[in-house]
Amino acid sequence: MGECYYALENYRHSITEFQKVFAYPGSEKEDDAQFKIALSYIKLGDRERAREALERFLRNYPESEYVPKARSLLEELR
Numbered sequence: 419m420g421e422c423y424y425a426l427e428n429y430r431h432s433i434t435e436f437q438k439v440f441a442y443p444g445s446e447k448e449d450d451a452q453f454k455i456a457l458s459y460i461k462l463g464d465r466e467r468a469r470e471a472l473e474r475f476l477r478n479y480p481e482s483e484y485v486p487k488a489r490s491l492l493e494e495l496r
Contacts, residue, residue: 420454430457449479453488460491474485 420435432454439451456471472492476485 423494424454424458427461429461433458449475449482449484452479453482453484456488460495471472474481 420432420437420439423429423432423435436451436455438456439445439447447450452471452475456468459465459468459471469492472488472495475482475488476492479485482488
């Protein structure tokens with residue numbers, strides 16, 4: 419559902435849905451969900467929460483394929 423809301427540009431709902439992924443520890447989608455949460459905050463213009471989400475992402479998923487993009491986005495937000 420998070421992906422659907424994100425595609426529809428309903429970023430607040432997408433964040434809520436992506437956060438539900440963490441109710442299932444060990445899910446393969448955790449890194450994707452955390453990254454999309456950060457992207458959603460960026461789209462909403464909430465730079466502080468976006469920064470926090472990206473830092474959490476980098477701390478928790480250092481091997482993710484999204485790391486290079488996350489680092490780039492974090493630099494842009496600083």
